[in-house]
Amino acid sequence: MAEDLSGPRGARAVRARRALQRKAGIFAQKVAFLCKCLYNKSMERLHRTDSEHRKHLIPLRESAQKLNPKILYAGELIKTENWREEPHSHPFCEILYITEGEAIVQSEGREYAVRAGDVVLYNAGSVHCEHSDGGVAFLFFAAKNLKFSHAPQDMPVGNSQSPVLRSEAYAHDFAYLFGSLIRETKERRKYGDEAVRGIACTILCLVLRLLSGEEEKYLSPNETYLRLREYIDENFLQIKKIDDLCASLYVSRYYMTHLFKEYAGVSPLRYLQEKRICYAKRRLAESDDPVGEIAEEIGYTDPESFIKMFRKTEGETPAAYRRAKRTE
Numbered sequence: 071m072a073e074d075l076s077g078p079r080g081a082r083a084v085r086a087r088r089a090l091q092r093k094a095g096i097f098a099q100k101v102a103f104l105c106k107c108l109y110n111k112s113m114e115r116l117h118r119t120d121s122e123h124r125k126h127l128i129p130l131r132e133s134a135q136k137l138n139p140k141i142l143y144a145g146e147l148i149k150t151e152n153w154r155e156e157p158h159s160h161p162f163c164e165i166l167y168i169t170e171g172e173a174i175v176q177s178e179g180r181e182y183a184v185r186a187g188d189v190v191l192y193n194a195g196s197v198h199c200e201h202s203d204g205g206v207a208f209l210f211f212a213a214k215n216l217k218f219s220h221a222p223q224d225m226p227v228g229n230s231q232s233p234v235l236r237s238e239a240y241a242h243d244f245a246y247l248f249g250s251l252i253r254e255t256k257e258r259r260k261y262g263d264e265a266v267r268g269i270a271c272t273i274l275c276l277v278l279r280l281l282s283g284e285e286e287k288y289l290s291p292n293e294t295y296l297r298l299r300e301y302i303d304e305n306f307l308q309i310k311k312i313d314d315l316c317a318s319l320y321v322s323r324y325y326m327t328h329l330f331k332e333y334a335g336v337s338p339l340r341y342l343q344e345k346r347i348c349y350a351k352r353r354l355a356e357s358d359d360p361v362g363e364i365a366e367e368i369g370y371t372d373p374e375s376f377i378k379m380f381r382k383t384e385g386e387t388p389a390a391y392r393r394a395k396r397t398e
Contacts, residue, residue, distance in 0.1 A: 137271045139213040144255040144266070149207035155199040162214040163224045165273070166190040166200075167237075167248045169209060172324045173202035175234065181332065182234045183325040189235040189244060189277065194224035196233075204324065209248040211255075211270060218278065226281065235280045247273050294321070295329040298338070306345040307368060312338055347383050350376070354388055355395040361388045 142162060147153070149170050157176065166175075172185045177198040184190060184206075192198045194214070200206065217223045227233045237244045251269040254262050301319060302309065309315050315338065316323050330338045346368040353364045365376035380388050 137216075137274055139216045139267065139270055139274065141263075141266050141270050142212040142214060144209075144211035144251055146209045146252055147207055149205045151203070151205040153200065153202045153206055155201065157197050157199040159195055159197045160212070161224075162194050162212050163216050163226060164192040164198075164210060164212045165277070166192075166208045166210040167244050169207045169245065169248075171202060171206035172204060172322055173200050173206035173208075174328060175200045177233045181328075182232060183328045184234055185322055185325060187237050187241045187244075189237055189280070191227050191233045191235070191277070193227050193233075198233075209252055211248075211251060211273075213270060213274075216274070218281070226277065235277070237276075237280075240276050240280070243276060244273065247276075295333045298326060298329065299334070299341070302338070302342055302345060306342055307349070309342060310369065312342070315342075343379065343383070347380060350380065350388065351384070351391065354392045364388070 153173070166189065168184050168186050168188045168190070170186050172183065175182050175184055175190055175198065177192060178196050190208075200208075214224055216226065218226050221228060247269055251266055251273070254265045254269065259265075298315075298319060298321070302315065312323060312326070316326060319326075326338050330336060330341055334341055336344070350364050350368055353359065353367070354361075357364075361377070362373040365373045368376070370376035370379075377387055380386075380391070384391060386394070
């Protein structure tokens with residue numbers, strides 16, 4: 071006999087049945103969810119179990135930076151001799167990676183020597199340019215909405231910081247990432263915008279590492295010059311030629327010459343000669359050793375070359391200088 075669902079009693083029965091069905095459905099969903107969680111946990115334990123041949127590495131999740139830059143353009147400068155760029159500025163950040171050669175970059179009225187492997191950061195609004203006599207090549211991209219926690223938006227370099235960073239241990243990474251970014255931009259393939267942004271974010275992470283915790287990576291022209299000058303002051307008698315000095319301190323002759331002319335007003339060779347002449351003057355005044363022996367001490371195998379150089383810088387011969395000092 072069919073159930074009579076008419077009337078108030080029937081309506082209540084329908085509502086009760088539907089409520090029971092809903093509860094059963096909710097219970098079934100919870101059971102299914104619990105089973106899924108248990109399964110996922112067991113699979114997670116299984117897949118994260120290390121063995122002799124398989125290791126699981128979990129990334130560090132302590133970064134306070136949330137990078138979301140907008141990449142405006144990317145490009146490259148093929149190695150070009152006598153490269154000259156007019157000073158200019160723009161309302162976004164630009165980042166360069168020097169791939170070949172050497173150059174002088176100018177930012178906010180100051181000049182910095184750069185070479186292959188260096189990273190250059192131009193703040194938004196900064197007046198900058200590059201020039202090179204021997205030739206330089208670099209890759210670059212521009213970005214806005216770039217916010218580092220330590221600096222205003224699109225201005226990653228502080229007022230007291232150099233815009234140039236040595237990539238050193240990250241040189242291979244920077245070269246690969248900049249190359250990949252340029253390739254993705256050129257090919258304009260599907261999902262290229264996301265690929266470019268992801269690569270740029272990785273580059274910016276490496277920049278942040280250099281900026282935040284590895285101050286020795288900064289290319290400080292003043293500190294580099296002081297280190298070079300100190301080395302010459304302590305070793306001028308042993309230095310045979312400027313190229314040996316460059317090899318000892320891992321700097322190029324072009325870079326060293328630029329720094330000495332900027333901070334000392336003379337070339338490194340001239341500074342080295344001045345140190346040797348000062349030493350020779352002291353030896354001439356304080357000893358009776360032959361001029362040829364003193365010349366040999368400061369690197370002159372030919373006494374006549376030493377006498378010629380001494381007369382050129384001091385206006386008199388070594389012998390005349392010694393006599394004048396003895397009569398004082």
